[in-house]
Amino acid sequence: MIIRKGTIQDIEKLKEIGTLTFTETFSLDNSQENMNAYLEDAFSTENLKVELNDQNAEFYFVELDQKTIGYLKVNIGTSQTEKKLKNALEIERIYVLQEFHGKKVGQILYEKALELAKMKDVETVWLGVWEQNLKAIRFYTKNGFVPFDKHIFKLGYDEQTDLLMKLELNTLTSF
Template identity: 75%
Template sequence: MKIRKVGIKDINKLREIGKLTFAETFSSDNSEENMNEYLENGFSTEKLKAELTDKNAEFYFAELDEKVIGYLKVNVGESQTEIKAKNALEIERIYVLKEFHGKKVGQILYDKALELAQEKDVENVWLGVWEENPRAIRFYEKNGFVLFEKHVFKLGNDEQTDIMMKLEMNKKKPAANTV
């Protein structure tokens, strides 16, 4: 498996994997009408083009044998969906095809997000996760995230509660000068 940065030339693959993984994850718990509205608006070519050309947003594909099996989206600065800290990185999306759940793909994408956070020297990493998604909540708790707030996420006309979680990045202090 390899992780690679997504470029504008990948927009159709991004739209496809985005819609498919979101639908796999949330269709059974939401109305068809709300899902269709979100999928068309949230993964429109115009929206994805704007996100792909935003200097403060980055997408990465997880690929296996040239097939996209998952993806990551991170945001910094003004591109964060909500500004909760001035020096932070938001993990907006980590989605993996259902057939690859339990195969460490999500963990590898998560590790890539932390690598980016270290490169960007941020103080914390944060994200929102649907309160009805215990698998994801457990994953983030296992990785050291803690609840710090809640917010409303609109899926079509349905207002849902996202749990906001964050991870403080450990800053390495320079060694004391012993001269």
């Protein structure tokens, strides 16, 4: 398995893995109409160009046998989706193809995010997770995250509640 930083040349790969992993994760619990509306916007070429060219956002792909099996997106500074914490890094997305769930790919991407946080010398890592995504909430809780707030995430026309969770890096002895 290798992890590599994404570039603008990866736009089609990002569109493909992003759409597929989001669909696998959320399609059973949401209407097709809302899924389509969200995917058309979030993974449009125009939107992905902006995200890939953003100096405060970074994408990382995890590849196995030359196949992309998951990805990570982190944000710092003004690119964070919420401005509630100072000197923080946001994990906006960790998504892994369903066939690779349970194989530590998400943990590897999470550890990459912590490595980036250390390199950027931030104090806090935070994220938003859908309150109904109990598997993800357990994953982040197991890794030391605690809830600190909530926000609304629009999935198409549906307003959903995300738990905002954070990890204070000064509480970690090493990572």
